[in-house]
Structure formats: C-alpha cells, structure tokens
Amino acid sequence: xxxxxxxxxxxxxxxxxxxxxxxxxxxxxxxxxxxxxxxxxxxxxxxxxxxxxxxxxxxxxxxxxxxxxxxxxxxxxxxxxxxxxxxxxxxxxxxxxxxxxxxxxxxxxxxxxxxxxxxxxxxxxxxxxxxxxxxxxxxxxxxxxxxxxxxxxxxxxxxxxxxxxxxxxxxxxxxxxxxxxxxxxxxxxxxxxxxxxxxxxxxxxxxxxxxxxxxxxxxxxxxxxxxxxxxxxxxxxxxxxxxxxxxxxxxxxxxxxxxxxxxxxxxxxxxxxxxxxxxxxxxxxxxxxxxxxxxxxxxxxxxxxxxxxxxxxxxxxxxxxxxxxxxxxxxxxxxxxxxxxxxxxxxxxxxxxxxxxxxxxxxxxxxxxxxxxxxxxxxxxxxxxxxxxxxxxxxxxxxxxxxxxxxxxxxxxxxxxxxxxxxxxxxxxxxxxxxxxxxxxxxxxxxxxxxxxxxxxxxxxxxxxxxxxxxxxxxxxxxxxxxxxxxxxxxxxxxxxxxx
Numbered sequence: 001x002x003x004x005x006x007x008x009x010x011x012x013x014x015x016x017x018x019x020x021x022x023x024x025x026x027x028x029x030x031x032x033x034x035x036x037x038x039x040x041x042x043x044x045x046x047x048x049x050x051x052x053x054x055x056x057x058x059x060x061x062x063x064x065x066x067x068x069x070x071x072x073x074x075x076x077x078x079x080x081x082x083x084x085x086x087x088x089x090x091x092x093x094x095x096x097x098x099x100x101x102x103x104x105x106x107x108x109x110x111x112x113x114x115x116x117x118x119x120x121x122x123x124x125x126x127x128x129x130x131x132x133x134x135x136x137x138x139x140x141x142x143x144x145x146x147x148x149x150x151x152x153x154x155x156x157x158x159x160x161x162x163x164x165x166x167x168x169x170x171x172x173x174x175x176x177x178x179x180x181x182x183x184x185x186x187x188x189x190x191x192x193x194x195x196x197x198x199x200x201x202x203x204x205x206x207x208x209x210x211x212x213x214x215x216x217x218x219x220x221x222x223x224x225x226x227x228x229x230x231x232x233x234x235x236x237x238x239x240x241x242x243x244x245x246x247x248x249x250x251x252x253x254x255x256x257x258x259x260x261x262x263x264x265x266x267x268x269x270x271x272x273x274x275x276x277x278x279x280x281x282x283x284x285x286x287x288x289x290x291x292x293x294x295x296x297x298x299x300x301x302x303x304x305x306x307x308x309x310x311x312x313x314x315x316x317x318x319x320x321x322x323x324x325x326x327x328x329x330x331x332x333x334x335x336x337x338x339x340x341x342x343x344x345x346x347x348x349x350x351x352x353x354x355x356x357x358x359x360x361x362x363x364x365x366x367x368x369x370x371x372x373x374x375x376x377x378x379x380x381x382x383x384x385x386x387x388x389x390x391x392x393x394x395x396x397x398x399x400x401x402x403x404x405x406x407x408x409x410x411x412x413x414x415x416x417x418x419x420x421x422x423x424x425x426x427x428x429x430x431x432x433x434x435x436x437x438x439x440x441x442x443x444x445x446x447x448x449x450x451x452x453x454x455x456x457x458x459x460x461x462x463x464x465x466x467x468x469x470x471x472x473x474x475x476x477x478x479x480x481x482x483x484x485x486x487x488x489x490x491x492x493x494x495x496x497x498x499x500x
Contacts, residue, residue, distance in 0.1 A: 025050060025054075027046050027049050027050050028046070028047070028050050028057070028059065028060055028063070030042075030046045031043045031044075031046035031047045031050065031060070031063060031067075032063065034046060035063065035066060035067055035070065038070065040067050040070040040071045041071070043063070043067045043070075044064070044067045044068070044071070047060050047063050047064045047067060048064075051064065056087055056088055056089065057087075058084060058087040058089050058090050058091070058094055061080065061083055061084035061087055062080075062081070062084045062094060062097070062098065064080040064084075065077050065078075065080035065081040065084060065098075065101065068080055069101075074105060074108075074109075074138075075138070077101075077105065078102065078105055078138075078141070078142050081098050081101055081102050081105075082102070084098055085098050085099075085102075085256065095256060096258045099256055099257055099258050099261065100258060102142055102143060103143065103258075103261055105142050106139050106142040106143040106146060106149075109135045109136070109138040109139040109142060109149075110135070110136070110139045110148065110149055110152075112135040113132045113133075113134075113135030113136040113139060113149070113152060113153075113156075114132075114152070116128050116129075116131040116132035116135060117129070117132040117152070117155075117156060120132060120159070129156060129159055129160060130160075132156050133153060133156045133157065133160065136149045136150075136152050136153035136156060137149075137153055140153060140169075140172070144176075145176065145253070145254045145257070146266075147173045147176040147177055147266075148266075148269070150169050150170070150172045150173035150176070150272075151169070151170065151173040151269050151271055151272040153169040154166045154167075154168075154169035154170040154173065154272060154275060155271060155275070157169055158275060158279075163279050163282075163283075166275065166279065167276065167279055167280075170272040170273075170275055170276050170279075171276070173269075173272045174272060174273070174276070177268065177272075179251055179252065180232070180249060180250070180251025180252070181295070181299060183227060183228065183230075183251060184227070184232070184249065184251065185298055185299070187201045187202060187227065188201050189201055189202065189234070189246065189249070190246070190298070190299055190300060190301055191246060191247065191248070191268055191270070191299055191300040192245055192246065192300055192301075192303075193245065193246045194236075194243040194244065194245060194246070195221055195223070195234075195236040195238070195243055195244040195245070195246065196243050197246075198223070198234055198236070198246050199223070202225045202227060202232070202234070203225060203226075205223035205224055205225055205234075206224045206225060206226055207223075207224040208221065208222065208223050208224070209221075209222040209263060210222075217239060217240075218237060218238065218239050219237070219238040219239075219244065220235070220236075220237055220238075220265065221235070221236040221237075221238065221244050222234070222235055222263055222265065223236070224263075227251075230251065230252040231252060231253065231262070232249055232250070232251050232252070233249060233250040233253070233262065233263060233266070234246060234248075234249045235247055235248045235249060235250075235265050235266060235267070247267050247268070248265070248266045248267040248268040249266065249268065250262065250264070250266045268299070270296065270299070270300055270303065270306075273292055273295055273296045273299070274296065274306060276289075276292045277289045277292035277293050277296065277309065278309075280292065281313070286313060286316055286317060287317070289313060290310075290313045290314075290317060293306070293309065293310040293313055294310075296310075297310060304330050304333075304334070304340065307326060307327075307330055308343055310326065311323040311326055311327050311343070311347065314326065315347070315350070320347075320350075320351050323347060324344075324347055324348070324351065327340070327343060327344040327347055328344065330344070331344050331360075336367060338364055338367050338368050338371065341360060341363055341364050341367070342361075342364050342371070342373060342374065344360055345357050345360035345361045345363075345364060345374070345377065346373075346377070348360055349377060349381060354381055354384065354385055355385075357377070357381055358378060358381050358382070358385075361374040361377050361378045361381070362374075362378065365378075370426065372423060372426055372428065372429065375419050375420075375422050375423040375426075376419075376420075376423055376429075376435070378415075378416075378419040379416045379417075379418075379419035379420035379423060379435075379438060380416075380438070382412045382413070382415040382416035382419065383412070383413065383416040383438060383441075383442060385409075385412045386409040386410070386412035386413045386416065386445070387409075389406075389408065389409035389412065390409045390445075393405045393406055393407075393409070410445075410446055413442050413445055413446050414446070416438075416442050417439060417442045417443070417446075417451075420435055420438055420439045420442070421439070423435055424436075424439070431462055431465065433466065433469070433471060433472060433475060436455060436458065436459055436475075437475045439455055440452060440455050440456065440459070440475075440479055443455065444479075444482060452483075456479055456483070459472075459475070459476060459479070460476075468499060469499075470496050470499045472496075473492045473493070473495050473496030473499070474496055476488075476492040477489050477492040477493045477496065480492055
C-alpha cells in the first residue's frame with residue numbers, strides 16, 4: 001500500500017554565512033570581502049586561486065562551500081564542505097560549523113523528498129516520484145551517517161518498480177543500523193520495550209532530555225547511555241498513563257556530529273527490513289527472506305502481523321513445528337483475535353492435526369459465526385475424517401468377511417453437511433460448485449436420497465449459469481452415473497467434451 005510520508009520534526013540549526021577567520025593571504029581576504037558583499041562569482045574566483053597554491057587551507061575550503069551556497073549550487077556546496085571536513089588542520093569550531101551546514105542541507109533535501117513523495121501519493125505523477133528519488137539520493141550523499149533517507153529512497157524505488165535499486169538502498173540503510181542492532185539485541189533491547197525495561201538492561205542514563213508535544217499529550221524521552229564505552233541514545237515516546245515505549249536509538253554516533261545532531265530523535269524503521277524480507281522472498285530467496293524475518297522478530301517481537309509471513313516461511317522451509325509454536329504463541333496472547341486463530345487452524349490442518357484443527361475452526365466460529373473459511377474447512381475436515389474412518393472399516397471388512405462395519409463415520413458426515421449447508425446460506429457460496437459437489441457427495445454416502453435429489457435439482461437449475469464450465473458437466477456426469485441415470489450422464493459428458 002502506498003502511504004504518504006510524514007515530515008519529521010527536526011532540530012533547527014542556523015546556517016552561519018560568515019565566520020571570523022584568522023589572518024589570511026591577500027587573495028583570501030579579497031575572497032572574504034567579495035563574499036560578504038555577495039559578489040559570489042568574484043569570491044569564488046579568488047578562493048580558487050588560493051586553493052590552487054594551498055589545497056589544504058581549511059579556511060579557503062570552508063569559504064568555497066559558503067560561496068557555492070551563495071550561488072545556490074547545493075551540490076558544489078556539499079562537495080566543498082565534505083572536502084573541508086577532511087582538512088588536516090581543521091579546528092573543532094570549524095568542524096562543528098561544517099556539520100551544521102551539512103545538516104541544514106540534509107534537512108532541505110530530506111524534507112523536499114518527503115514533500116514530493118506525498119505529492120506522488122496524491123497525484124500518482126511519475127515526475128513527482130522521480131523527483132522524490134533525486135532528493136532522497138542527494139540526502140544520502142550529504143549525511144550518509146543518517147540512515148532515514150536510505151530507507152525512504154528504497155521505498156520510492158519500490159514504487160518505481162526498481163527492486164534491484166530498492167534492495168541496494170535498504171541494504172545500505174541496514175549497514176548503518178546493524179552495529180547498533182547487534183550490540184543492543186545482545187542486551188535484550190527491542191522496539192516497543194518500555195523505557196523502564198530499557199533502563200533495566202542498559203543501566204542508569206548518563207543524561208536525559210525530555211520534550212512534550214504542543215498539546216501536552218505526548219512526552220518524548222531521550223536517554224544517553226554508555227554501552228561498552230560507546231554512546232547510545234535511546235528514544236522513547238509516552239502517550240497516556242502507560243510507561244514510555246522505545247521507538248529507536250542511535251548507537252555510537254559519528255564524532256563529527258555536533259551535540260544536537262547526536263541527540264536528534266531517530267526512529268528505527270521496520271519498513272526497510274520488511275521490504276528486504278518481502279522482496280527477497282518474491283525473488284525466490286526464501287532462506288535469505290527468513291534471515292531478515294528473524295532480525296525483524298528479534299528487533300520487534302511484538303509485531304504479530306509480520307509473524308504470519310514468518311510462519312509461512314517456516315512452513316516453506318520445512319519447519320512446521322516451529323511455525324505451529326510461533327502461531328500458538330500468538331493465539332495464546334490474543335485468544336479473541338480471529339486474524340491469528342484462523343491461520344493457526346489452517347496450519348494445524350496442513351500438518352495433519354485434524355482434530356485440533358477442527359477445535360480451532362469451531363473457536364473461530366464462536367468469535368465470528370459467519371466466517372466462510374472456518375465453515376468450509378469444518379465441512380471439509382469432517383468429510384475427510386469420515387473418509388479415513390470409512391476406509392479403515394472397509395479394510396477390516398476385507399480382512400474378515402464376518403466383520404460388522406462401524407458406521408460412526410456417518411456422524412462425521414452429518415457434521416460435514418451441517419457446515420456446508422451453513423456456508424451455502426452466504427451469498428458468495430450459495431451456488432458454489434465446489435461446495436455443492438461436496439454436499440452431494442456427503443448425501444450419496446449417507447444414502448440420503450431426498451437431500452441428494454434436492455441438490456441435484458438445484459445443480460440442474462444452474463446449467464445456464466455454468467453452460468461454459470467443463471467442471472460443471474464433469475460433476476453432473478458423475479452424479480448421474482452414480483445414480484444410474486445413464487442417459488443424462490451421457491448427455492452431460494457430451495456437453496463437457498464439446499467445450500474447449
């Protein structure tokens with residue numbers, strides 16, 4: 001589903017357009033004067049002369065970025081600032097200035113990408129979508145240490161239908177998140193954990209910052225911890241009386257970041273991991289998809305909706321018992337949730353745990369009396385149970401001609417008929433061929449001539465509706481043949497054979 005992105009409230013950093021420099025060469029002084037007078041082209045020419053002879057002049061490198069900003073050349077500004085960041089004699093104040101300037105540029109590109117993506121959601125304009133991709137890509141080059149732009153770039157690529165580029169973006173995002181995940185998962189920290197729980201596993205925060213929403217209903221906690229000699233900033237949100245819940249963290253932020261950037265709220269998005277799991281699955285890489293799913297369930301164990309997909313992966317990998325255990329856990333946590341109990345019942349049925357499956361399907365009907373999937377599967381499971389019993393009894397009869405067949409399987413057939421009849425009361429299945437064939441077969445075995453005749457008449461009345469269906473005529477030929485109505489059987493066979 002395509003959803004609009006929301007612009008995250010980011011800390012405001014004022015871009016300083018001028019700096020107090022030390023004594024400089026005459027050419028650099030000319031450049032600074034021209035810059036202050038907004039004569040940017042002249043300033044750039046002078047800075048280029050300085051750098052031609054002094055390529056490691058930190059002041060000149062920084063001023064080149066400022067000049068490019070004045071010329072509205074964002075890309076050249078960013079490139080100049082990034083080169084300046086590597087200047088050998090860079091002071092701490094200069095480094096902080098550069099980080100602020102790059103952050104302002106990152107925010108501009110990031111928010112522009114979100115705005116264009118939201119326009120795409122409203123207009124479905126490919127132009128808007130492509131523009132969003134451009135902005136997010138620029139953001140990833142400006143501040144590659146900030147992961148958010150990578151995951152949003154991946155989402156845009158998904159909507160562009162470019163899954164290869166999407167996977168690259170999501171993997172780049174994860175490479176930035178992985179170190180924190182690996183360390184903090186060992187400490188048993190996870191998304192959705194209470195703030196108190198985070199303190200129990202990480203210890204007492206070294207420092208805490210607290211903010212509130214404008215309406216006062218939401219409180220934001222930022223806690224700084226020392227984990228193995230590394231700084232970790234954990235971000236939690238509280239709404240209502242419950243304890244705040246962890247929504248993300250920043251692990252070991254880059255030393256080049258200024259203090260406010262290090263405290264910047266960072267939500268650990270599940271989107272990137274889920275897309276990695278889904279896309280690799282669609283490409284047939286089930287084992288890799290399962291690996292991503294394991295990370296997801298470790299990172300956010302209280303994400304039951306994704307558990308359904310993980311259980312599917314377990315089944316396909318031949319890990320049926322693990323799948324059942326995971327599904328049973330969901331049902332135990334939310335016994336009144338049909339969305340969990342129904343897949344659990346289906347999984348039990350697939351793993352030949354028939355009686356347990358029947359009980360779970362019944363439990364689904366107690367929660368939702370018209371659930372069509374439960375009704376159909378109960379009809380089918382009781383019919384299958386009857387078939388197993390009947391075959392076992394016939395085997396006994398073959399071995400001992402005097403053996404008297406136990407006909408208790410007829411009770412299962414009676415239950416099967418009840419659920420199929422309930423299913424036929426729904427509009428969708430009233431004239432469904434599969435359901436009607438199942439019912440007719442039940443009545444045949446039970447030798448209930450009245451009900452068999454009734455459903456055959458109903459099927460005959462549907463001929464105009466199914467006149468182009470070979471399956472319809474196959475069903476009718478079988479029913480006529482077993483009822484010794486040979487002329488009608490031949491007619492049905494002929495009509496079926498005449499269809500392509």
